[in-house]
Amino acid sequence: MKVKALPLVIVRLQIVVLLMFGLMLSGCDDKPEEEKGFAGLADDASNYAQVTPDKRFVFPDDHAPHDDFRIEWWYVTANLKDADGQSLGVQWTLFRNALPRAKGLQGDGSGWSNRNLWMGHAAVTSRDDHFAAERYARGGVQQAGVTLAPFAAWIDEWSFSSQSANDDPLADMQLQASGPQFNYRLHLKATKPLVLQGKQGFSQKSEQGQASYYYSQPFFQAEGSIEIEGKTYQVSGPAWLDREWSSQPLTDNQTGWDWFSLHLGDGAEVMLYRMRQKDGEPYLTGTWINADGSTEQLAAKDIELAPEDTTDVEGRDMPTRWSVKIPSKAVDIAVEALNPQAWMNLQIPYWEGPVTLSGSHEGVGYLEMTGY
Template structure:
């Protein structure tokens, strides 16, 4: 059994499920986020991720989407053991490039237990890696490095302002029970530059990205099937984040949004002010899962539409996190005009998503 299959077997085993009762740190309202410390890992919490997504342009102007995601998982397994081999913490990573000329997503994944130089997630500042993949904050600029079979990239992502705190000063409710919450901030409008290789051909790229950093110990409502989420860099210099937690019947269990104006003013929207309405669908030829790839979205008094860069942006991560989901580049349209670009994530359209 190779390492990837061992980790997947661990995460789906009875021992893993029993570990849900371990003494994980709670997410509590009123705990202020502190930087730079909260850029780093929070190993007392069960689940954590750094999620960088964005649009890139090739020298000829052709658009691409990219995703770099690192997950840190406290398993609750082996915490009473002195063995260095006990898989107390795991790091799992997903990377993808949405290439319209190819018509589908290029993607890859990695996973390893923390230790022995195979993987790590440092406290105090962003520095997370698995093998030769890494994501780190160095001198105020994020660095992303990924090498896969048919693509690779080395990107610099430069923030243009302080972190955007979602929810109540970074305390983000995910359900009607306040224990269903995360600490959550975003870094919108990241200026991207670097090099991207497709099938061995390296080219310079530039663009704009979005980073989410989120950590939790109890994220999903018990009857949740999955979620729908967007992070959009607006053309006027603003930013929009919105999500809904979706029940098994397809209805919203919870929703929220954060809208930042170009000048920095922030509006936070309660569940009743956020509505996702599915539009056109696409069926994956590989998994048979049907995803709504076009959406109508209401945030407060504003109405938007979402249109994908390409339909086929399904990521099959059953070799690491065990999930199959859609994560793709989208355009945001308001009153018939494109107003921004970003990413849409849809989980739980096949099997129920399991996080935290």
């Protein structure tokens, strides 16, 4: 059951204190080392559970948090159009991050014994505007979390919650979030089953073996309303849920990633991950999702992915137009940002926004670029 949200300034203070408390209990007297990779995701993860290729996914259980792993997220993007055909994008994300288990503390219960920190990101994007907001919470006080019966993921008043009473709690969902300049409320209905990414959900991110557990629901259809700076739009279009958890998805040599979720006009879906490296070629992987929901893993040799044009975004040279080729599927497309200035100017900044497809296939999708 949710409780009244704490004032944001108190929440942020709690997080800072909790971080300091965790460091002290871990016996860390020296200055912390500089984070490795994007958001420290290449830091040592030996104190956490490890991703291995032999996991058997169990649903609905795996919709819930996996507290022994360091990082996980519930991630929704939607490519929408209003009644006049205007393109709009929506993002909703809940991140869970676990502190190392400190000496003397047992379990992951309520109050200060809970190791989880929570962060929410939400955004709306049009051709001319991009607005983003964030929320923070600590675990153990019911300000944020994920429950299974019924399924609900929330942080403060933002929520992604089930409207379904059948065996698939993600079949019928309500999504809502707000920021100073925007507000949205969407109804999402799944038309096909979930998809396991990689090798039966084991998604490798490097030649050294870094990986995540990863599944998606790329077959949502969304409808509802978006309010931007006081104007309301009735919208509909495809949406995509990503679920990942890991403890070390990057290597010391990897600085960030470029992630694509693409809805092709013929009903197929494509997921692509490009992990950039300080030295050497990027690590490239993906999944081809047929219109009937069956999948085929894509290796680097199956994909040709390259930036074609860049945009100055907040002083960064960001690739906002890409060439994507999958010869075995006769795919030769340009992927272009709807709004090149879709910068998530938050505590952990990155680029995230809707894209349009042209060439051999029409369509829409989302692009996320981190570590720039």
